[in-house]
Amino acid sequence: MRVTVSDVVSPSYFPLTAAVELGFFKAEGLDAEFIFPPVDPGRVLVDGDVDFYGASPYVAFECLPEWCGGKILCALSQYTYWFLAVRADLGAVRGDMSALKGLRISASGQPGILLRKLLVDAGLDFERDRVQVVPAPRPPKGLDNLARVGIQALTEGSADGFWGNAMRAELAIRRGMATMLLDVRRGDGPDVARGYTFPALVVSEMLVAERPDDAAAAVRAVVKTQQALRSDPSLAAEAARRIFPPEETELIGALVARDAPFFDPTVSPDAIDGACRFAQSIGQLTAPLRYEQVVATQFQHLWTASP
Secondary structure (H helix, E strand, O other), X not given: OEEEEOOOOOOOOHHHHHHHHOOHHHHOOXXXXXXXXXXXXXXHHHHOOOOEEEEOHHHHOOOOHHHOOEEEEEEOOOOOOOEEEEEHHHOOOOOOHHHHOOOEEEOOHHHHHHHHHHHHHOOOXXXXXXXXXXXXXXXXXXXXXXXXXXXXHHHHXXXXXXXXXXXXXXXXXXXXXXXXXXXXXXXXXXXXXXHOOOOEEEEEXXXXXXXXXXXXXXXXXXXXXXXXXXXXXXXXHHHHOOOOOHHHHHHHHHHHHHHHHHOOOOOOHHHHHHHHHHHHHOOOOOOOOOHHHHEOHHHHHHHHOOO
């Protein structure tokens, strides 16, 4: 079985990566291999490139009209997990959205769409406030080095800040190049932004229908991995060693320890409502969906499994 995540170095998707690399899938009877995501991660469920996919709903369901054909098995972690970091020399104060006026923020693709929505919901006007969302630079070593495009944007001078996951932000902050402006998961930015999305374990409806035992085993593996990482974040380095570059491998344990309280498999109705509202705002959905249309509710009882 093939497993992947939409953003390999994101600590928020990491419970799925670790579930494979630490042997929790194998312990549940699943012969699973972690693979790097295809070039177009939005087509993973359409093309059948993988069996189990770690992604935000709006990423995983991008190519599924009205989100039909996919199901969420559980959450990998909770809430919108993106960070906005800006040049350290700007002296910006965390949470001060006015600090973005006149700045260029590096963000591409779907994350860029989410950032634009956040800025509008925060009351910023792109023309009036001279805020620009500019494309993220292309990493010189290919897609396996996306964790460092924030540093690259600041070094090249193509942006004054960047939008990215915890690893991307931490690399720049530890080098003294950037300061944290927004940590959305922890309440920075407009209140609504915290509920835009969340990292989820997503599969096709076909897998749920034809291989329910495999789906249940995957949920059990993820839940046990989340419990293990919460108890011992140092396991993260072992799980990352085969996949992450050395510097990112050294950092993942500290980031997992920081994010461990959010490693909860529960998918609440509020989380689905927020994800659907965001999907409507970007044109993926024409109307909200019922909870059971999105979530494979037959596996809910596995979210509260004892360690």
